[in-house]
Amino acid sequence: MRAQCASLVVVCSLVAWTTVGCTGSEGTEEPGGSSGAGGAGDGESTLRQEYSAYFPIGAAVDSGSYGSHADLLTAHFSSITTENEMKFESLQRSEGRFTYATADQIVEFASANDLLVRGHALVWHRQNPPWLFSDGQGGDVSADVLLERMQAHISNVVTHFKGKVYAWDVVNEAIMNDGALRTAEEEAADQQSKWYAILGDAYIAEAFRTAHEADPDAKLFYNDYYNYLPEKQRGIYDMLSRLLDEDVPVHGVGLQCHLSIEPSADDSHPSYYQTVENLESAVELYSSLGLEVQVTELDVSLYVGGVIYDEASFYTSVTFTEDLQHRQADRYREFFEMFRAHRDVITGVTFWGIADDNTWLSEFSSGRTDFPLLFDTDYQPKPAYDAVIDF
Ligand code: G3I
Numbered sequence: 001m002r003a004q005c006a007s008l009v010v011v012c013s014l015v016a017w018t019t020v021g022c023t024g025s026e027g028t029e030e031p032g033g034s035s036g037a038g039g040a041g042d043g044e045s046t047l048r049q050e051y052s053a054y055f056p057i058g059a060a061v062d063s064g065s066y067g068s069h070a071d072l073l074t075a076h077f078s079s080i081t082t083e084n085e086m087k088f089e090s091l092q093r094s095e096g097r098f099t100y101a102t103a104d105q106i107v108e109f110a111s112a113n114d115l116l117v118r119g120h121a122l123v124w125h126r127q128n129p130p131w132l133f134s135d136g137q138g139g140d141v142s143a144d145v146l147l148e149r150m151q152a153h154i155s156n157v158v159t160h161f162k163g164k165v166y167a168w169d170v171v172n173e174a175i176m177n178d179g180a181l182r183t184a185e186e187e188a189a190d191q192q193s194k195w196y197a198i199l200g201d202a203y204i205a206e207a208f209r210t211a212h213e214a215d216p217d218a219k220l221f222y223n224d225y226y227n228y229l230p231e232k233q234r235g236i237y238d239m240l241s242r243l244l245d246e247d248v249p250v251h252g253v254g255l256q257c258h259l260s261i262e263p264s265a266d267d268s269h270p271s272y273y274q275t276v277e278n279l280e281s282a283v284e285l286y287s288s289l290g291l292e293v294q295v296t297e298l299d300v301s302l303y304v305g306g307v308i309y310d311e312a313s314f315y316t317s318v319t320f321t322e323d324l325q326h327r328q329a330d331r332y333r334e335f336f337e338m339f340r341a342h343r344d345v346i347t348g349v350t351f352w353g354i355a356d357d358n359t360w361l362s363e364f365s366s367g368r369t370d371f372p373l374l375f376d377t378d379y380q381p382k383p384a385y386d387a388v389i390d391f
Contacts, residue, residue, distance in 0.1 A: 039071030047076040047374075050389050054343045056116055058350030060297065062358070063102050066109050069354040072379050079116035081296070081350055082106055083360070086119050086161075087127045092153055095131050100160055107164050118296070118350065119165040121172040121223060122154050123207045125182060125193040133194040146198045151210045158214035167348075169223035169254055169296065170211050171204050177226060177270055179235025204239070205248045212249035223254030223296055226270050228278035237285050244289055252292035255282060258352065259298070259335070261328050264305035271305030276338050283338075287345035294348040295339060299372035300331050300384070301361055314368045317377065329387035332374070336388050355379050 040046045047057045058079030066073060066080065073080070084090055085103045092098055110117045132149060135141045141149070158168065174182050174193070184197030195203045211220050222240060227233050236253065243250050257279070264271040283293050302315045302324060315324075339346050353359045357377040361370035371377075374385040 039075040045389065047385075047389055048078040050391075051349075052078075054340055055294075055346055056348045058116070058118065058348060059354045060120075060350065060352045061106060061354065063106070065354055065358050066106050069358070069379065070109075070113075072354055072375060074113045074115070077115065077354075079118060079348060079350060080106070080110050081118040081120045083120075083352070084127065086157070087121060087124065088132065088153060089127045089129045091157055093129050095129075095149070098156055098160070103161075107161065111164065116167075116348075117161075117165045118294075118348070119158075119161060119168040119218075120296075121169040122157065122211060123150060123170065123195060123203065124172040125195060126173075126190060128194075133198065140194070140198055143198050146195075147203070147206060150195075150199075150203060150207060154207060154210040155214045158211050158218065162215045162218070165215075165218060167219040167221060167252070167294070168211055170207050170220045170250075172223045173225065174201075174204055174222070175224055175232060175235045175239060177229055177232050179231040179238070181235075181239070201239075205243055205246060208243065208248050208250055219251040219292065220249055221252045221254045221292075221294065221296070222250060223256065225256040225258055225297075226273075227253075227255045227257075227282040228273045228275060229270055230273065230278065230281070233278075233282040233285055236282075237289070240286065240289055240291065244291075250291065252294055252347070253286040254294050254296035255279065256297035256352075257295045257299075257335070259300045259331065260304050261300055261302050261324070261331050262304055264307075266306030269306035274305070276334050279335070280338050280342070283342050283345065287342070291345075292347045293342070293345050294350070295346065296348075296350050297352040298335075298349060299352045299359065299361060300328050301370050301372045302328070303368070303370065309368065311367065314366075315371065316369065317371075320371045325383045328371075329383035332384045333387035336391070340391065356382075 051057045056079040057077055058081060059073060059077045060081045060083040062083045063085060082103055085106060091100065107117055133141055133146065176182050181201050182193040182196060184192045184194060186192045208220050224236060240250055259274060260271055263274040266272060286293050303309060339349055351373055353373050355375035355377065356371045356373050359370060359372055361372050374382060374388060376382050
């Protein structure tokens with residue numbers, strides 16, 4: 001089952017992408033002729049053209065950026081993910097009332113511009129509406145009721161976007177750094193999983209089964225961060241192996257890849273392990289199960305794990321020097337060399353944003369600003385862009 005299912009899925013994904021790639025680069029004018037804000041000038045190659053034989057290059061968009069960055073988006077990218085607009089709290093803020101208008105506008109834009117859509121995220125321990133885990137009397141909802149609520153949400157959402165969303169992050173971040181399942185006992189409140197507290201690990205398989213029943217053609221992903229941690233990648237592998245042995249319909253693994261300009265020098269910090277080699281091990285480990293692998297939330301922060309930054313040391317467009325820009329470019333280059341080398345199992349690379357003027361990494365209450373993407377705050381290509389497109 002595993003080998004047969006997996007080879008079928010890989011063939012489907014290659015056919016799907018090849019078709020999109022061919023359509024994009026042969027026979028029809030590849031978007032990008034506009035020289036709008038950041039769009040590629042006539043004759044200039046674009047990311048989606050240069051990667052049409054490798055994998056779709058995607059970007060996370062929000063309710064504003066798919067419009068404000070439209071030229072850049074349609075010139076260079078062939079896939080989008082909604083940053084927040086398809087999360088539980090966005091689509092079902094109150095029980096039984098689904099609010100699809102914003103996400104639908106983004107999906108309509110995508111289909112009008114030949115962009116694939118990744119759905120993010122059906123089940124996550126964060127960004128859930130207050131009613132979801134509540135019994136309405138100040139206590140936790142029962143396991144039976146929560147299971148019904150999860151299944152109703154997934155069925156409604158996946159059915160709504162059927163044929164428009166080709167891949168879903170079904171379960172997001174269910175494994176901890178040590179490889180164990182995320183529970184409700186985690187130290188930080190925003191790290192605790194009420195899904196696990198009330199349903200145990202059963203919620204994971206049920207989420208995938210429900211999504212598959214709603215759209216048997218959608219590719220279903222498990223998505224997580226810190227995949228370069230040896231213990232964590234082993235924990236994810238073991239969980240996925242168990243799911244596949246139980247014939248749970250999992251088709252791929254999303255590596256978020258929120259990277260830094262260099263690994264941490266502090267061996268007690270997770271990003272000490274943030275090396276190409278460690279991430280490559282995760283790609284090889286997960287794909288050994290017959291699963292597709294996608295990079296789903298790529299950015300390269302200027303801030304290094306384990307280093308304490310005060311306001312005076314926050315980066316600005318002035319202190320983001322040429323040297324730093326080229327170090328960031330080198331970091332992107334070394335990871336993309338590995339991504340391309342594994343094009344047989346990597347079926348998508350998505351950046352967590354389009355340009356540096358709109359990144360989640362500059363939205364912390366500290367006021368810290370970051371410059372993690374390929375295009376600068378004026379939508380212009382950075383050395384990091386050159387490092388990714390020139391190969
Ligand atoms: O919608 C409210 C708005 O009404 C309110 O006025 C505003 C100010 O409080 O907050 C808005 O909600 C914010 C939401 O983004 C939508 O903009 C939340 O405060 C903010 O915390 C939330 O941040 C998102 C974060 O996930 C939440 O954990 C980021 O934009 C988003 O980029 C980030 O993405 C996650 C992936 O989904 C999973 N992987 C990690 C990645 C980075 O954390």
